Amino acid sequence: MASTVISIPNGDVVALKQKKFQFSFRSFVSLFKEKIQKRSSDDTKKLIHSIKVGIALVLVSLLYLLNPLYKKAGENAMWAIMTVVVVFEFFAGATLSKGINRGIGTILGGSLGCMAAVFAQEVGGVGNVGNAVIVGTSVFIFGAAATHFRMVPSIKKRYDYGVMIFLLTFNLVVVSGLRATGVMELARERLSTIGMGFGVSIFTSLLIFPMWASDEFHYSTASKFENLASAIEGCLEEYFKVVSEKENQPSASFKSCKLVLHSKSKDESLANFARWEPWHGKFGFSHPWDKYQEIGEVLRELAATIISLKGCLQSPRQASSTLRQSIKEPCEAVGSSLAWTLRELGDSIMEMRRCLPKALILPKLQSTRQEIGLVISPSKLATIEGGEGLAISSFVFLLKEMVEKVGELAKEVEELGELAEFPDKMLAGGHYNENSSINLCCT
Structure with a gap:
């Protein structure tokens, strides 16, 4: 086996190797500590987020638990709880994004759905074939248009959730107008409870240890x-x-x-x-x-x-x-x-x-x-x-x-x-x- 002889005129080379070894060892220790601290920080953030979600659900559940609030919200209080569950995210920006998208989509979908339902009732009458034809036509037009917009890259990137909520709300409102009266009142009550859920989510996300x-x-x-x-x-x-x-x-x-x-x-x-x-x-x-x-x-x-x-x-x-x-x-x-x-x-x-x-x-x-x-x-x-x-x-x-x-x-x-x-x-x-x-x- 061949060997290589390296002459060392002084101790500089050995000192340099020892210094490199010490440097790498210290780097390893510091990296290990950093990973432990990062993992501990991540676990703490996850725990805080879980507590914040629990607080938001308790606050929004007061619409059911307290009789004065239940008399005003009624069964529509369930929409507030659903809003908190769906909207509340780990990061404050994600909660704002989903909340604003949900709010805009709900308002636009509910408004256009009410207009379409009222128009169908005025022209075709309640329970008549003409009413069903107008509602079906409006569902097809708005459903196809909203789905097309969802595939546009710039809209899909930031507003996909809002367009989906618009499509869902519009269909719920306009189709429910076929069999029910007082569509405007129903939409107003649901929108108000959704706004309550959104407000609780934003309050909890932005003001209590925001991420x-x-x-x-x-x-x-x-x-x-x-x-x-x-x-x-x-x-x-x-x-x-x-x-x-x-x-x-x-x-x-x-x-x-x-x-x-x-x-x-x-x-x-x-x-x-x-x-x-x-x-x-x-x-x-x-x-x-x-x-x-x-x-x-x-x-x-x-x-x-x-x-x-x-x-x-x-x-x-x-x-x-x-x-x-x-x-x-x-x-x-x-x-x-x-x-x-x-x-x-x-x-x-x-x-x-x-x-x-x-x-x-x-x-x-x-x-x-x-x-x-x-x-x-x-x-x-x-x-x-x-x-x-x-x-x-x-x-x-x-x-x-x-x-x-x-x-x-x-x-x-x-x-x-x-x-x-x-x-x-x-x-x-x-x-x-x-x-x-x-x-x-x-x-």
């Missing part, structure tokens, strides 16, 4: 940068391990990348709910949530590129350990630069401060591109025999792709800072110093 979708969307977007930065560091560490180390240690985890890759539907829902929420904290009515979604798209592309490295890590035809060690130093410098940049971008979003990529980050990425170009030259690649050249080229190509994606992220984050009018970060004073950040990242 804001905007906060969740903001923090989840910022945390993705840290997750991808850790994944890049883990991939590079795994790739440059020697064979004996790989056998004794677990392989790099791509779980965080997969979570980012599959976050599109969640981001769309949170962005939609955030648009409905009132002004609170640092988020106004015109906060650029669309830009958050654009940043999420680039993050998912970056996550897909990182997952592509899985083939380089697990392929039996990967380059030899000696060849990989020859490019270890420049590749680790590139990975450290990418991780530092991602963390800076994530911190700027989390703290809602501009990171000035034109002044600092983009030039650093430009130098990173030049470093990648020097990792393996075409002349050196031509001397590599077999499939090792292709394997090492694939790895370097994926590094280049990650640099390009991080550059796109820097531009998107800068545009977000301009649209949201984030204040500038301090370029001096210790918090945001280029030299100290780079030195910390590379040590």
Whole structure:
């Protein structure tokens, strides 16, 4: 078995390895604590939401439990309870969205249904064939039109529930007018009880420990940068391990990348709910949530590129350990630069401060591109025999792709800072110093 002798002129290399080990161990401990705290926070939020739903149901049930309220609401009080059960959601924005959609759909559907029912009674008479023909025609016209509007993407995205409630309410009101009198009074009573249920839901959701979708969307977007930065560091560490180390240690985890890759539907829902929420904290009515979604798209592309490295890590035809060690130093410098940049971008979003990529980050990425170009030259690649050249080229190509994606992220984050009018970060004073950040990242 061949052995490689490495001369160590002084103890700097050993100290550096010990420092890296301590740094990774501390990172593991901090990540573990963060996950425990996050799980505890999520469980607390779920418990608070459950209690809030119970409070809302008790309040709306008073329409049945108290005789004075029951005499005014009557059997229609059931509609208030149904409204709370259907409308109350985890996030305040979701409750507002469903509540407003339900209210508008109920008002429009009930109004048009009453008009159609009264028109049918006046023209065709109660219980006559003409009345049934008019009602059936109106049901067909409004039902087909509402269903067509539900398939329009812009309406389906934000108002699908309201159109569905409109269709349901219209049919209930206009069809009940065939056999019943006093349709207007019936619609008024049901609308009032639905409004009571909506009021109780909004009161409980917004005033008792509100759960804001905007906060969740903001923090989840910022945390993705840290997750991808850790994944890049883990991939590079795994790739440059020697064979004996790989056998004794677990392989790099791509779980965080997969979570980012599959976050599109969640981001769309949170962005939609955030648009409905009132002004609170640092988020106004015109906060650029669309830009958050654009940043999420680039993050998912970056996550897909990182997952592509899985083939380089697990392929039996990967380059030899000696060849990989020859490019270890420049590749680790590139990975450290990418991780530092991602963390800076994530911190700027989390703290809602501009990171000035034109002044600092983009030039650093430009130098990173030049470093990648020097990792393996075409002349050196031509001397590599077999499939090792292709394997090492694939790895370097994926590094280049990650640099390009991080550059796109820097531009998107800068545009977000301009649209949201984030204040500038301090370029001096210790918090945001280029030299100290780079030195910390590379040590």
